[in-house]
Amino acid sequence: MDYHGIFMVGDFETDNIKAKDANGVKIYSDSGTIGFTVDDNAYIKAYQGASINEFSIDGTLAGNSDLALSTEKAVKTYVDTKVTALALGTMSIQNANAVAITGGSVVGITDITVVDGGTGASSAADARTNLGLTGDSNTTHYHDSRYYTESELTNGATDLILGRLKIDNSTKADGYLYDSTLDPTNTTRLNYDGYFYATRVYNAVYNDVADFQDLNDEMVFGKCYFDTNLGAEICNQRCQMGIMGIATDTFGLSCGTDSRKKQVPISISGWVLAYVDKIYPIGTPLTNDENGNLTIITLEEKGYYPERLIATYKKPEKEIMWNGVVVNNRHWVKVKG
Structure with missing residues (x-):
């Protein structure tokens, strides 16, 4: 036997166990320090920490002792009993941000604060108030x-x-x-x-009624258009046959709109902003010129082609913008209905 208490008997070896002395039986580590001690009272004590006098199988942990070490089964029995008593139902985590709870109920606790997406209220009335909801x-x-x-x-x-x-x-x-x-x-x-x-x-602001027609040309509000088999085009001859009217961006009511087609709103009634070659006296009868603008109709033209008198003159618009509409030096005319 060496100084560590090692006994050698053939192939039998007892390592690091010291025979009982006044302090009980000692078990040493490989470094020679005391690992555990079993004293006369059968207490097991580690080199550091509390002493243990029992390996307990009590699933209620009723002893509440620092000297007993419960077995794995005893701990499981205790935890299962407490979870069942809480009646929490079943909770499972589906992914990182979703938890499903089924069965049971939570009672006898204070209000739960919901950090994200909550109303900050503990009653239905307070929730409606916090959300700004009102009842008639x-x-x-x-x-x-x-x-x-x-x-x-x-x-x-x-x-x-x-x-x-x-x-x-x-x-x-x-x-x-x-x-x-x-x-x-x-x-x-x-x-x-x-x-x-x-x-x-x-209609509080705008002045005329428009009829949407198929368009076969560029759309210039305030210009005169004539009709073709392919659609409306800007007039290019004075007092042109087939004249339809004036393209309007001041209409308050419209008909014939089809968003699937290329169309132009033609004023059929009311006052409209139009391009006129010059200022005329109020009531001057107008027809189109070769540029699609309005001009005075002659007595001869009015006699031969009365249907081509399309408007009467009112006044120039002095503002740059009229209720959100760009005027662009246009004049007000009264469309002949």
Whole structure:
């Protein structure tokens, strides 16, 4: 036996175990330091840390002791029992940002704060307030004063006031309906596929009515056009046969529009901005010249070709822009209906 307590008996070797002394049985590491000690009370103590006097199989961990070391099965039994008692249902992680929880319920806890995408509220009323949702006095429908979904517009009286769409916002904005006396000026389209009836239809700014016709030339607003088998073209002869009218960008109402075709809006009624060769007295009858501009019609032309009198003169427009329309030195004329 050497100084480490190694016994050699043939091929039998007992390494690093020291016979019992006053401090119990010691087990050494390869370096010669004490690894574990088993004392007279059967406590197992490591070189550092707490002593252990029991390997416990108690699945309740009722002893609550620092001297007992529970087995793997005891720990599993304890954890399974506690998870079942929580009634959490089943939780599984599908991917990095999605967790599904099924079954059971969570009760007896304070409000849960949702960091992303929450309302910051713990009640339905507070959630609606935080989201800016308001309810009408005689409906259960809540909205943000801006949009209705397609289903909401078709669900009847519980969603909209008496089942009708009501506009209660006087703020004028492009693309929105509003109920004030402010005149509309923007150009965002509002489409309705069907017949539209109203007691009266007003146009607040623009002055004429246009009929869209097929176009076989460039489109120049304010020029006179004549008709061909291929479509409208800019007039190139004075008092031209087949003259249709003036291309307009000031119309308030139109008909004949087909977005699939190349078309030009021809004014058929009202006042329109047009190119005129010079200033005339109010009421001067006009026809076209060889450049597609308007000019005075002679008595002879009016007698032989009365259908080619297409407008009467009103006045020049002095502004560079008229309600968002570029004037470009045009004049106001009254289209002959």
